[in-house]
Amino acid sequence: MGDFSRYIPHTEADCRDMLESIGVQKVEDLFKAIPEKYRMKGTLNLPEPLSEPDLLRRLQALQSPAVPGDGSSHFLGAGAYHHFIPSVVSSLISRSEFYTAYTPYQPEISQGTLQAIFEYQTLICQLTGMEVSNASMYDGASSLAEAVLMSQRMTKRKKVLLSQAVHPEYQTVIRTYIDPDQQEIVTIPYNKKEGRTDEEALSRLLSEEVGAVVLQSPNFFGVIEDLGPIGEKVHRAGGLLIAGFSEALAYGILAPPGVSGADIVAGEGQSLGIPVSFGGPYLGILTTQEKYVRNMPGRLVGETVDLDGKRGFVLTLATREQHIRREKATSNICTNEGLCALMATIYLSCLGKEGLREVALMNLSKAEYAKKAVSKVKGCSLAFSSPTFNEFVIKIEREPEEVLKVLAKDKILGGLSLARFYPELNRHLLVTVTEMVMKKEIDCWADALERALK
């Protein structure tokens, strides 16, 4: 039956049955009435098949004279990533049962919603290497802040060591969330050569007063942190390791933070099938170990059986939520992003383990290609020596804003100037290369940089 059968639900057995009952041997026999010479031989005169991303790109190019598309090359990331989203995601979430629904107030009546959340939790646990995921939170920054509050409930210790290489906006949200009577934030500097959190400084700051150490991997500079040894140090001092992230896709190839001993893993799920869309709505991911589940904010969906022994889903541990515990709830700002969580669920399940790994590898290899291209450009160099995923920092010998303006003329969104977050990095650009960037776009970007730096 070949490719033909991909779009037709009948199995080969079905077809055989049907042919048999009308007394012919093969499908071609049905066309016997047409004289041989009028029958088409060979294959249709069509171009080779395209993958979904290539097909969409082709169609967009065709429509662009009528509908001016954006046509820009994207090298921006820093917490909001331009990834390919399979059409099935928007097609499924556009069902009105999903997109009009708010938190179900009688949750058990919405078995479909609960099952989707349950599947989400399972997938996110697999992605992060943790035991329990909540039913999602508002966004990456607030998830990480909730993780910091959670660590205080668990350790009752006051100090929190926060890496300077955590997304600067996440840092600001953490500072806004904490109660200064209960917790104190101490910054761990980053290593100026490697772009990683400075491990020596971390060891110096670590004490019995430290409840948690907060890192992000890959960190804001795109650099992969060495979580394992840091986790061991933190645990020896009786504290908890909180691993943040803004690029969830990295875990397609990186060892999940759970394996490196993280006690709480919290971050942003936008990369998993959610469009950049002007900054939101996004998806907050928060996972932990089972022994800490009673300190975890937000809700959790559990699997159970009903009176007849049939599988069903319920809200679990909801007794610690605000509608029951009021001001003593584990969190009063734990908005569940149901629809975005569903998008991530569909995205992850349609990519599968292999697909996710492939996309992650594409990000890595394109970013590595861009690193190579840029290191040949005069007046431009890589700022840090450590391994990265799909983001990296470059140092340029000209005012970054001016360089970006030159690139913008060629419709290239060339990167993010870091000066507003790190005054000492005032000649630096954070560059992101996802699977959406074509090789020739990377070449154009490097050429444009070369011209701008002449």
Next chain:
Amino acid sequence: MEFREGLLYTESHEWVKEEGDTVTIGISDYAQCQMKDVVYVEMPEIGAEFKKGDSIGVVESVKTVADIYSPVSGKVVETNLALKDHPQFINEDPFGKGWIVKIAVRDKGELKGMLSAKDYRKSLPEE
């Protein structure tokens, strides 16, 4: 429902049994009836110090989560570890196997303001 004699009660539904310098604390039969099946009990650490009225732990049931308030000031000397695996002891035997914590009392005068079994019963809403 039992209102065991010889114990002291609080309006927040804890019971207290005086034994020399220490007191044993649990929650009343009435309280466990209201809460329904207890699924988890969070207890303080040995040696932790509390003031009268502080929350010393949490009882979680299928229906709600309630704080346990210390009726006295003092230091925790023992907690009922059996509750970790058998939280249902609170439902089955609230005055016996369901005890929660023992505290070394700093000022026995604090016990004076507590309710007798009879007064505690009277303080409850009529069913």
